[in-house]
Amino acid sequence: GENVEQHPSTLSVQEGDSAVIKCTYSDSASNYFPWYKQELGKRPQLIIDIRSNVGEKKDQRIAVTLNKTAKHFSLHITETQPEDSAVYFCAASGGKLIFGTGTRLQVFP
Amino acid sequence: DTEVTQTPKHLVMGMTNKKSLKCEQHMGHRAMYWYKQKAKKPPELMFVYSYEKLSINESVPSRFSPECPNSSLLNLHLHALQPEDSALYLCASSQISQGGDTQYFGPGTRLTVL
Numbered sequence: 001g002e003n004v005e006q007h008p009s010t011l012s013v014q015e016g017d018s019a020v021i022k023c024t025y026s027d028s029a030s031n032y033f034p035w036y037k038q039e040l041g042k043r044p045q046l047i048i049d050i051r052s053n054v055g056e057k058k059d060q061r062i063a064v065t066l067n068k069t070a071k072h073f074s075l076h077i078t079e080t081q082p083e084d085s086a087v088y089f090c091a092a093s094g095g096k097l098i099f100g101t102g103t104r105l106q107v108f109p
Numbered sequence: 110d111t112e113v114t115q116t117p118k119h120l121v122m123g124m125t126n127k128k129s130l131k132c133e134q135h136m137g138h139r140a141m142y143w144y145k146q147k148a149k150k151p152p153e154l155m156f157v158y159s160y161e162k163l164s165i166n167e168s169v170p171s172r173f174s175p176e177c178p179n180s181s182l183l184n185l186h187l188h189a190l191q192p193e194d195s196a197l198y199l200c201a202s203s204q205i206s207q208g209g210d211t212q213y214f215g216p217g218t219r220l221t222v223l
Contacts, residue, residue: 031209032209032210034211034212036214042216043199043214043215043216043217044152044199044214045214046211046212046213049211051209089151089152093209093210096154096157096165097154097212099151099152100151101150101151102149102150102151
């Protein structure tokens with residue numbers, strides 16, 4: 001069945017450093033790739049998304065890249081801040097939204 | 110209004126109780142979803158409604174019964190739940206139920222089954 005793998009499961013960085021989270025999907029029909037941030041006890045919030053006709057998208061400190069041939073996409077956060085600490089989920093959709101297993105990001109001051 | 114709202118925020122129920130979770134959106138979205146999320150896990154799709162009709166049921170036990178009274182409201186009726194059903198129940202909505210549509214999540218209902 002459809003599957004999204006996400007790595008790493010935990011990531012600790014110093015404030016100001018960059019963080020990279022990588023995902024691989026299995027369904028070649030997937031054409032939409034959102035990233036959600038979920039703080040403890042809160043709802044998943046969309047932070048950025050990319051569609052299959054685009055290779056890269058940037059929004060301030062956040063960027064996402066997509067390699068459709070290799071079926072992988074990545075989230076890049078630059079100049080990390082303590083408030084970036086949360087669980088990040090990638091997802092892929094060709095109909096249903098399939099989530100990755102999540103990455104717990106901790107940014108230390 | 111760009112929010113999905115859910116009530117109640119917290120719910121504690123016994124295994125013989127009947128309760129309902131409610132979800133509302135006023136963004137004009139025509140697809141609505143129920144997800145179940147256990148601690149430290151991603152959201153897991155339960156049901157999808159498209160134009161007020163059930164379009165996806167992910168083999169969810171019959172003790173969970175969804176209802177979509179109109180395009181803005183989504184309910185999840187609960188009956189004879191088990192302790193392992195304790196989780197965060199998230200509602201989401203999107204413009205249409207095809208791939209490529211952003212889903213917006215509500216704050217969730219944290220359910221505890223005793």
